[in-house]
Amino acid sequence: MEVTSFRTPGLGDQTYLLTHDGQGVLVDPQRDIGRFLDAAAERDVELRFVLETHVHNDYVSGAEQAALRTGAELVLPAAAAPAYRHTPAFHLEDLDGGAGLTVRPVHTPGHTPEHTSYLVLIDGEPAALFSGGSLLVASAGRPDLLGPERARTLARLQHRSLRRLAALPPGLALYPTHGEGSFCTATGAGRLTSTIAAELTDNPLLAIDDPEKFADTLLTHPMPIPAFYRHMGPANTLGVPAMPPVHVPDLNEPSGHVVDLRPRHLQARGMLPGSYGIELDDDFGSWTGWLLPRDEPITLVAEPGQDVTEAVTQLARIGIDTVQGVVRDLGQAATQTYRLTDLDAFVKLLLQPDAQLLDVRMPSEQEQTRLAGAVERFLPDLFTQGVPAELDPERPVLVACASGRRAAIAAAHLAREGYRPIVLTGAGVPDVAAALRDPDAA
Template sequence: MDITSFRTPGLGDQTYLLTYEGKGVLVDPQRDIGRFLDAAAERDVELRFVLETHIHNDYVSGGEQAALRTGAELVLPAAATPAYRHTPAFHLEDIDGGAGLTLRPIHTPGHTPEHTSYLVLVDGEPVALFSGGSLLVASAGRPDLLGPERARSLARLQHGSLHRLAALPPGVGLYPTHGEGSFCTASGAGRLTSTIGAEREGNPMLAIDDPEEFADAMLTAPMPIPAFYRHMGPANTLGAPPMPAVRVPELDAAPEGSHVVDIRPRGVQARGMLPGSAGIELDEDFGSWTGWLLPYAEPITLVAEPGQDVTEAVTQLAQIGIDTVRGVVRHPGPDATQTYELAGLDVFVKRLAQPRAQLLDVRMPSEREQVRLPGTVERFLPDLFVQGVPAELDPERPVLVACASGRRAAIAAGFLAGRGYRPVALNGAGIAEVADALRQHHTA
């Protein structure tokens, strides 16, 4: 038996391909199924099953399309009841994979009500567990994504599910779908895979014996929920169309009515963007930030460097169901008048010491609890896009913007520049480094 993982870093998720005796089992595939089917073909594997652990909240599933393309049997939790054809997985009703391979569904509600994990047995011996959004590496799947009304009830259920899985033999491999970088985890998830034994010893969520105490831990200071998440459940319940081919026509200008997203490196963006555009540098989390910050699935025009490959940008958007890219502008030209300043740590701290400086912190609330600076204006980046610029900021004075590394600060700086402010984005460092530099300056 072999298990291959496919990491999607920007979403913090993993898809798995289990191969055994020439047969394949695909677990929690994302919408861009070509990479999984190609891997199966390269291994000369016949895809026998496609397993879904739950109705996903963070991406559009490719499960139905993978099954249709290959003739594999699509298996979903019995309580999921999607609109398309599938085999329901009932608690502890084994699925025979042939040649000694058995898939055993284990109902593990908590992340979602229908959530089901799959225990893999070879010749009757348990060897691997696909735990989806239930037991994660050093963490657990969030119970609050379906709304605050059900969060506490789901958290108590998650407590029972985690301990049910922890009772499996210690040598069973743990293969969760959600991991580090996913907003579906209750905390940083650390390593990507583990074993039941390792989690028994080191997972802090398993150390909590009382369900109410567990719920308190899960629901105290939860991480924000990306805006596009609310569209994923309905898409995965009704069934998503096949991922369209990546065709991005070259445009001389953005069509009227489309949102302009500049994916060029932030150093290029800072020198000039099209007025009103959003500067979201192409990186592994590009799709997530675009889906979070802009109105969902409305028309988008990309601005890219000459020769810059836009395929990755379009793919990331399609993974969360956004198929509305109208084209790409390669030469924004003299109209690119929206500018901001990028500054390294030393320059940023010097600018901050000037009398007219204003500091905007765009980190999320839980990050601010770790370190914050007095006198700082605080607004989480998505809230900046939704609520607008804080009233405390004076457009006549420079606005110094910081986050934890520079990624969000650059996005915020572009937003501020488009609204008449003079932003300076801290690049390559964050609030923690600023605090350290100021502390060293005062003690020198």
């Protein structure tokens, strides 16, 4: 038996391909299924099952399309009840894959009500556990994505589900779907895979015996929920069309919302007026889906030679298929600007009597390190609630986050609104705090 993992860093998720004796099992595939099917073909295996652990809230599933393309049996938790043909997975009702391969569904509600983990047995012996959004590495799937009204009930269910999985053989390999970087984790997840024994030792949530205390731990300081999440569950329940071929024509004039994915040093020199500035990186799709209006036309701005296929693929993973094309030559129209600066210069500007600072980190990050006098507004709230009234558009606005990425996105928005932002790049608020305590360290 072999398990191949496919990491999608921008979403903090993993898809798995288990192969055994010519048979394949695909677990929680995302919409761009080509990479998974290619891997199965390279290993010369026939997909026997495509398994979904739950109705995903963070990406569009490729499970139905993978099953249709390959003839594999599509398996979803029985309580998911999607609108397309599938095999319902009932608790402990084994699915026979042949060649000694058995898939045993284990009902593990908590992250979602229908959530089901899958224990794979080879010749009757437990060989791998695919835990989806239940037991994670040093964490657990968050229970509040379906709303605060159900969060505590789901948290108590998650407490029981974790213990159900922790009772499996200690040497069993654990393969969760959600991991580091995912907004589906209740607390910061660690490594990508683990074992039951390692989690019994290292997962702090397994040390909490009381379900109410467990619920308090998961719910007291919840992470933000990306805006696009609310569209994923309905899409995955109704069925999602195959990902269209990536075709991004060159445009002379933009159409709809303009998203500049060039590196921030190029954005700072000049962007098309009204542009969103979101550098192309692993989380480009997540930030674009979080900050832009849904289902409206998008034009990308890229530098010559920059590959936009990755950007379009990331957007398709969250169900955005509205990219009209790409503009590569901005000519003289790039008049929207902002400034970049390093830590030393940023601290000197901050010490000026008329300095004003905007911190766009998450509330949990702000609680850990605060700067006196800073105006705090989490990046997505800057778009939905507007620029804080405390900021004076007649004076430069210093903008910081943890590294410069979110600050640059915020700066493009501030520039659109007529402000003069100055972005701390290559450093963050904790570095500023340290430099203010020890000026020689800046």
